[in-house]
Amino acid sequence: MAMDVINKFYSTVHTTVSQLSGVLPGNNVTREYEVLEQVCTAGVGLMWKVYNGYKKSTKQEVSVFVFEKKMLERWAKDDRESMLETLRRGVQQLTKIRHPHVLTVQHPLEESRDSLAFATEPVFASLANVVGDAVRSDKKLYDVEIRHGLLQLFDGLSFLHNDAKIVHRNICAETIVINKNRSWKLFGFDFCIANQPSVDGKSFWPCREYSTSIHVLAQPSLEYCAPEIALNTINSPESDLFSLGVLVFTIYSGKPLKMFGSDYSSFRRYAADLNQRKYPSMNSIPSELIESLRALLHPSPNMRPQLHELKQIVYFQDVGVKTLSYLDSLYQWDNLQKSKFYKGLPQIIPTLPHRVNLHSILPYLVKEFINSPMIPFVLPNVLLIAEMSSQKEYCEHILTHLKPIFKLTDPIQILLIFMQKMDLLLKLTPAEEVKLHVLPLLYRSLECDMPQIQELCLAVLPTFSNLIDYNAMKNAVIPRIKKLCLNSTNVSVKVNCLISIGKLLEDLDKWLVLDEILPFLHQIQSREPAIIMAIIGIYKIAMTNTKLGITKDVMAHKCIPFLMPLCVENGLTIAQFNTIVALIREMFGRVEKEQREKLEQLSTIQRENKPRDASEILATELEKGTGSLSQGAKANTSLTNSVNSDDDMFSGFSISPPTKQSSAASQGIQQLKLKSNNDALKISHTSSPKPDILSSLMNSNISNLSNSSSPKSSVAPTSAMSPIVNPYTSPGSNVTSPNQSHTTDAWTNNWHSANPLVMNHQLASPQANNSSNNNSSSLDKLNPFGGGNKSASVQRPVVNYIYPSGYNGSGASGISNGNSMSSLNNMNNLTPLIPQQNAAQKQAQDNKNLNTLSQQDILSFLN
Incomplete structure (x- = not known):
């Protein structure tokens, strides 16, 4: 029977946590301590239930031992009394004894009607809970x-x-x-x-x-x-x-x-x-x-x-056992003995189980944090254990003790150790704690007055830059490095600042480099060779890194002008000089290449989008019909010399003076090509007019042109041209044939334009004295076909209205037709080729179409 009782008490190790609501409310322990979950059992028959808890006033962690009196109800009254007396005596005796290996009582025994309770140091388990096959x-x-x-x-x-x-x-x-x-x-x-x-x-x-x-x-x-x-x-x-x-x-x-x-x-x-x-x-x-x-x-x-x-x-005699035993007696040693022990501890920690390091060694180490001279010896061991821990273990057991150490700057070895393990701290520390404790440590290292710490921080910073938040990097880290570089009087610190920035470039974006880093280099006044070469290194990385790539505009406006004076600084070695010059050449080569490619692309686009003028089109069409123009020179049309060359109406037309000696088709072609090559009085426009507008202009402006000064050489278009209307006749003139001529007086007295494109009040009157054969006429100098034939009689030039061939009306074949001007010798005989009735109908239709056009549309086409 007794054996069954014992076995039942042993089994309580694995029972569900009992509810304390009906047990502890009347016990005085609950006034000062908050009781949480049950963790183990202990004592004779494992009758004491042990709960985690903490003191309400100080939040100090404790364990609360509770004995529930209802467990004795199955026993006889005498046995219950003897058992309660035994338990009371044991706790009272425990409270009197103080020793490191005797359980420490934090609060004495308190008894209520339902329970006995007292508080002790935090407890993990009793040995009975962790011995045996059933233990986890x-x-x-x-x-x-x-x-x-x-x-x-x-x-x-x-x-x-x-x-x-x-x-x-x-x-x-x-x-x-x-x-x-x-x-x-x-x-x-x-x-x-x-x-x-x-x-x-x-x-x-x-x-x-x-x-x-x-x-x-x-x-x-x-x-x-x-x-x-x-x-x-x-x-x-x-x-x-x-x-x-x-x-x-x-x-x-x-x-x-x-x-x-x-x-x-x-x-x-x-x-x-x-x-x-x-x-x-x-x-x-x-x-x-x-x-x-x-x-x-x-x-x-x-x-x-x-x-x-x-x-x-x-x-x-095991090494691990001796290590743990030394820690137990650590309070007896002086700082010199402790320092020797802590120096050798990093070799022992990896050989021990992680739970031993975390729960048996770490507590002794963190106690040394109150001893400032020992922190540089203890801290590496603490961080070594942290490296072997999970993030949860780190936050529960280590981070709490490190937070006060983050704020220390003396001894300086503390900052040194933290800088070396900064990647570990950033990896294990939660983001919020990093912002509150770890990054301020980094900032203090950059802002401290000791160059050794500054250089160390700058050296290790790039190794964990990918773990730093981008906003913190942009708004806190980079500005502090720049400030340190500009304000420090130590050349080594300045160089390390630049080297650190160079290593950080890969973690920055293009715009941060262009807006913050490169302009900062111009602010550095020091010109020591080491500083210059560090600057060159930053430029080299920024230029060659595909993610950062400096643009050609920045290189042309900012980089090259800044780098050129660095070449002539005193103190440079030949190797350093060659490095700077090579970088400048590389930058200039890139600028040259990219700018040339850009200009070539722009030139190609402009060529493709540039509109073709009338002279280019005529030259192209004439080259196609060279074989059928053998005798066309004799039939070139001519007009009087009284037309002003600067008239708006003729700004896009070519002027061909008549010549008695142009009897060969080759001479006519040569004159037209010359006119095209000289770009004389081209028609220029930005957009192609609509086909109906252009057709109307062709049929109305090219009909019935005649030369009043030379009746025998009246203009007769080839079979490829539409009937011509003389624009110099008055609206009331009776023009029935393209071969009809007018006298000079009639032409002069009726100086009105039949072309609506030219306002009559804007046209200058022709010279009255047209009978004179003065070779010094003002238009002679502008005649592109006069050549050197000064003995030829002065005649009024013939104005040829030349339009793209693709916009001809349907009544007559244009230049683009297959017939394309059969012979210039037959230009005066256009009437037999085109029936007179059809020509009159075509003229009437064209005049009608022209009248329907608005003046603004036509001006838009010509401009």
Whole structure:
């Protein structure tokens, strides 16, 4: 029955967290402490439930031990009273003892109608919770933890026996508590006995014999009791050593040597067997510990080794164990001894389990943060552990302790270490904490007065630039680097500023470089060769990086004018000079190449979009019809010389003076080509007119032109041209034939334009004296066909209205027709080729079309 009770209490390790709402409200512990979730169980029969909590006033983390009285309801009244008395006595005794390896009580025992409760330092678990096959893997103990924990128990027991003169009497897995820092602490002083003076002066501990009439949970556990208690009724510190041996066996094998429950007679038989050195199998025990363990389990108390002797065995000579043991006694060392230890710690930390580093080593290290001279020795170890931690572990266990250190600038090694591990800090620290703590550390490093720190910060900054927010880089980091470069008097700092900026260029965008970085280079007044070469490096990176690429305009206006004076600075070596010149040449080459390509593209676009004028079109068409123009020179039309060459109406027309000697078609073609090549009085326009407008203009402006001064050489267009209307006749003139001529007087008296494009009041009157053969006429100088024939009689020039061939009316064939001017010798005989009736109808239709056009449309076409 008793065994079932014990097993039931063992099973509470895995039970659901109980609700404290009906247990603790009446307990005074709840006034000062906030109770959270249950973490473990401890004490005799694991009756104490341990909860996480914190003190309401200071937020200090604690563990709250709670015993619920309702658990005793199944027992008899006498047993309940004895059990409660045992629990009260154990906590009271624990409160009196102060030692690093004895559980520390933060708040004494408080009792209410429903519970007993007290508060202690934060607790991880009891040893019974982490020993055995049913323990979760994340709670199983590492070998180094077991060895270090046993050493801690040795120290705690040594203090009890030698200093406090107390025998624990119940050393077992339930009464060993592991705190948050994974230190093993003595607990469960329910059955402890203090020494009493004897007659001979020796220490004496009275023995209380085991009684079957008392509840099993109200007496020490028989599984851990020494055999001399049952056989000889002797109780001594060596009895605790036997219990310690059973504990070691239980840790490695998962259970004690033998289970007795409340069967005291069975325990006595077992004690007799131990007198004969009959031990169970120890296959699970490490080989270097077996002999010492058998010595601890020796039936004779005098044959058991002392605690200080056990510390010297090989089992405890592990490097990790020694490291953890040194940390336990760290408060006894001076700064010189501590510094030596901390220097070697980075080689040991990687060899230890991460949980050991995080929970056993780190707490001792962060305590040194209050010792300013030791921070440079401790901080690398803390950051090494952080490097092995997850972000959650880092935030919970490390970041809180680093925040005050971020603000320190003395000793300067602190900033040095942080700069070297800045990538780690930025990776693990949450974004909000980075803005609040890490980046200000970076800014302080750039703004400090020590060049060593400034140079170090500038050197390591580019290595983690991709982890810095872009806005912080643009608005905080870059401006501080620029300010430091401009204000520092140290050339090395200036050079490092420029080198740092050069390395940061790849993480910046094009516009930030163009707007902030390149103009900043012009502000640097120093001209030391090292600074100049750093500037050249920035320009080189900015020019060659495809993402940043300096434009040709920036190079032409800003870069090259700034770089040229640097070539002639004193102190440059030939290699440095060559580097600067090579960069300038490269920039100039790029400017030249890009500008040439741009101009060629613009020229091509302008050529493709430029409109063709009438002379170009005529030259092209005439070249096509060269074979059929053999005799056309004799039939060239001519007009009087009285037409002003600067008239708006004729600004786009060609002027061909008549010549008596142009009898060959080749001479006519030569004259027309010459006129085209000289670009004389072209028609220029920006957009092609509509076909109907152009057709009307052709048929109205090219009909019936005649030469009044030379009736015998009246103008007759070729078969490819439409009927011509004389624009110089009055509206009332009766023009019925293209061959009809007019006298000079009639032509002069009726000086009105039939072309609506030319306003009559704007036309100048022709010269009255047209009969004179004066070769010094004002238009002679403008005659492109007069050539050197000065002996020819002065005649009025013939105005040829030349239009693109594709816009001819349907009544007559244009220049673009296949017939294209059969012969210039037949130009005076146009009438037989075109019926007179059809010509008159065509003329009437053209005049009608012309009248319907607005003056603005026609002017738009000609302009």
